Amino acid sequence: MPNSILKSAVVVAGIVAASLSASAAKAENYTLCGASPGGLWALLGAGIDTAVKKEEPGSAVTYQTSSGGFANIVQMAQGNCDMSIVHLGEAVIASKGEPPFQEPMQDFAVVAVLYNWAPMQWLMNDKFAEEHNINSIADFKGAPVNLIVNKKGILPSILAEASLKKLGISFSDIEANGGSIQYQGSQTAEELMKDGRGDVWTNAMFIGTGSIGSIAESVNLRLLSVPDDVIDYMSETYGSVPYTIPAGSYDWQKKEIKTYGAQAALIVPKSDSPEKVEKLTKALLDHIAELQNVHSSMKALTPEIMQSAKSLPYHEGALAAYKSAGQ
Numbered sequence: 001m002p003n004s005i006l007k008s009a010v011v012v013a014g015i016v017a018a019s020l021s022a023s024a025a026k027a028e029n030y031t032l033c034g035a036s037p038g039g040l041w042a043l044l045g046a047g048i049d050t051a052v053k054k055e056e057p058g059s060a061v062t063y064q065t066s067s068g069g070f071a072n073i074v075q076m077a078q079g080n081c082d083m084s085i086v087h088l089g090e091a092v093i094a095s096k097g098e099p100p101f102q103e104p105m106q107d108f109a110v111v112a113v114l115y116n117w118a119p120m121q122w123l124m125n126d127k128f129a130e131e132h133n134i135n136s137i138a139d140f141k142g143a144p145v146n147l148i149v150n151k152k153g154i155l156p157s158i159l160a161e162a163s164l165k166k167l168g169i170s171f172s173d174i175e176a177n178g179g180s181i182q183y184q185g186s187q188t189a190e191e192l193m194k195d196g197r198g199d200v201w202t203n204a205m206f207i208g209t210g211s212i213g214s215i216a217e218s219v220n221l222r223l224l225s226v227p228d229d230v231i232d233y234m235s236e237t238y239g240s241v242p243y244t245i246p247a248g249s250y251d252w253q254k255k256e257i258k259t260y261g262a263q264a265a266l267i268v269p270k271s272d273s274p275e276k277v278e279k280l281t282k283a284l285l286d287h288i289a290e291l292q293n294v295h296s297s298m299k300a301l302t303p304e305i306m307q308s309a310k311s312l313p314y315h316e317g318a319l320a321a322y323k324s325a326g327q
Contacts, residue, residue, distance in 0.1 A: 027058035028276065033072040033081035037065050041085045041264070043294035044114055048266070051290040055283035069155065070100055076269060077105060083280075085114065087155050087204075088239040088263040092311050100153055108267045109315035111281055112306035114291070115298065116263040119243040120159060123212060124200040125193070126220035126252075136225045138167050144178035147171075148192055148201040152183040155262065156204045159238060166230050186211050194218040204262035206297050207249045221252060226259045234260045239311030268315055277317025278324075285325050303327050 032048065034041040045063035052059045066072050069086030073094045076084045088110075097104035122137055129135070132143045140147075150156040161171055171181045182189075182198065190211045192198035196219070205212065215221060223245060226234075234240040243261035247254060266284075268277055284291065285303055292298050307314070307322050314322075 027056060028052070028279070029059065030061045030082040030280075031064055031080070032061050033064050033066045033075045033084040035066055035068050035085070040295060040297070044085060044264075044291065044298075047291040047294040047298075048284065051283045051287035052280065054287045054290065056279070070094070070153075073105055073108065073267075076267070077107060082272075083111070083266055083268045084108075085264055086267055088113070088265050088309060088311055089155050089159065091265070091267060092237075092239045093155075093158070095312065107270050108312075109270045109318070110309045110312050111266040111268055111277060111315060111318045112284055113309050114264045114266060114306075115301065116241050116261060116305060116308065117243070117297075117300055118204045118206055118264070119245055119259050119261040120156065120163075120202060120204050120226070120240075121207075121212070121245070121259065122200060122202045122224035122226070123193070123215065124222045124224055125196070125198075126222040128199040129222045129224075134224065135222075136227060137163060137230070138227050139224075140164065140169050140174065141167070142177055145174055146180045146182070146197065146199040147174060148182045148184055148189045148198040150183070150203050151185055156202070157183060159204070159234065159240065159260075159262070160202050162238065163226065163230050163234060166233050167227070190215055200224070207245060212250070216250065216252060221250075223250075223253055223257045225257050228258070231258060231260045239263065239309075263309070265309055265312075267312075270315065272315065272317065274315070274317035274320060277315045278321045279317075281318040281321035282325070285321060285327070 032045050034045050036042065042063060045061065049061035052061050064081055066075065069090035072084035072086050073091065075081050091108065094101050094105040124134060133139065134143060149160045174181060182192065184192065186203065189201045193201050193215045231242050235242060240260040241263055243259050245257040245259065247256045288301060288303065292301050307327060
């Protein structure tokens, strides 16, 4: 082989090798801790995976099922996942070292808020509300309310108890007044409300959630408002957001209802390199449609919402990505 051809071949091989090496260096393989395999967080995991792959072919996000945000914070701290979806309220609780945590856990930072439109809805049997003149959760005082909250230790049940405690109403007070506290998931809560074993059910849910419509087919419902001072307290203490449920959101709802809402966010370890997190955030911004399209409830996601967290700090890499994008 002539020397000139040999030299050219060596040069080309070197360029190809360098190119392959650069591509390999760019590729990132992430493990994402989420929740159940069939829920919204799993769909968001798939959207994040697609966004990352579109930004940098060869990269991938593997979704790891979990019991939820509290567990995800621990899993990430133990190095079992590279990033996690959590409710911001869970992350705030972790940062303070409040139960279920035994000490503060603060080695995490926000990449993006994924949604902030899951209002805490207090749904009461309208007949019971009429009998006891209840229009707000402040009216629970002295009433024999059979209250259904989410499973014990899950964020919505923590928020429900904290809201009432702010009003001077403890769960034990409700029981002393002849009421009850029932810790149940959505399916059982729906059954209890339908057959009259529950007077009010509260949970952080998207407007129009199917279980609410199903209950309304069996009993008349009333949405209860949350006092402004409680909304402010929940925002300051748990990172919740003030939320107004517009009048007419349900056929039976005639006026707007003030409450507070849960937020979900993507977090990463604080110790992650700024370059790595900036690259991840850029992928989410450039391909936000991949998140918006995973479910009809995600259509409202915008770059502004992604960077709207107030209760916890953003990772410096995420901030750099938002700045570069002109956000």
